[in-house]
Amino acid sequence: MIAAIVPAHNEERLIGPCLQALQSAARHPGLAGEAVAIVVALDRCSDATAAVCRRFGVHVVRVEAGCVGVARAVASEHALSLGARWIGCTDADSRVPADWLWRQVACEAGAFCGVVSVDDWLDYAPSVRQQFLLGERAQDGHPHVHGANMGFSAAAYRDSGGFLPLATGEDVALIDAIQRSGARVARLAAPQVVTSARRHARASHGFSDFLKRLERSIGDAPASSGLAVCATGTKPAGAC
Structure with a gap:
């Protein structure tokens, strides 16, 4: 069995297209009918995210951590308890392509790292893009x-x-640990995932904050920096 995990905090507006894309990826012919479980970790959600998940019939686990590292870890453990041999990881504001899971599994590595593209640059200047x-x-x-x-x-x-219980950098920390364990990490240009350039970040020092820092580095807006952790570990705010 294969799984896809999604951490979500108040994502009622964007998680529908995310889940629709994941269900399309789960039906890819290259998977030859292998079962796919989609697991959403609802982290302190106070909106209708859970209702959207119910409409799609996906697995839901509830977290009260306010921490993306914890949310990803809980979702991953649930996927493993279901018998997943491979776990794909994405975000609630992102849309995966139809071949996303198939290409990941086909890379025959311990882990896969892909790139992202943005289709809603909103009010960002062309120079930021x-x-x-x-x-x-x-x-x-x-x-x-x-x-x-x-x-x-x-x-x-x-x-x-x-996954470590980090507010940011949990993805980098996991890949670093997988590499240290001796497993091969496939860093491939495809498949690409489309993600959002929204300015209101769900995770501190995540992709949204990265784009705003990039904007400040080009213009004259005031800069900020810091470290973000939930329990243990740190990641420089400038890392991405």
Whole structure:
């Protein structure tokens, strides 16, 4: 069995398209009918996110952590309890392509790291988009780690110790741990995941804050920096 996990905090507006895309990926012919479980970790949700999940008939686990690292860990453990051999990881404001799960499994690695694209640049200046495209190297062997587009085998996840309870950087920490365990990490240009450029961040120092820092580095807006943790571990606010 294969699983896809999604952490969500008050995502009633965007999680529908996310789940629709995941269900399409679950039906890809390359998977040859293998069962796919979609697991959403509802983290302190006070809106209708749960109702949207019920309409799609996906697995739901509830978390009261306010921490994306904890949410991903709880969702991953639930997926493992269902018997998942591979877990794809994305975000509630993102949409995966139809071949997303199939290509991840087909890479035959301990983990997969993909790249992201943005289709709703909102009020960001063209210079921000251009700078992002320069940095987001969409080629095999790229250095990026995005929680919106990654995956890992059950064995690699267990051997690495799993997601740490970090408010940010839990994705990078997991991939680093998987590499240290000796498993191969496939860093591929495809499949790409479409994600949001929304300004209101759900996770502190995540992709939304990264884009705002990029904007400040180009213009003259005031900059900020810091560290973000839930329990243990830190990640520089400038990391992405």
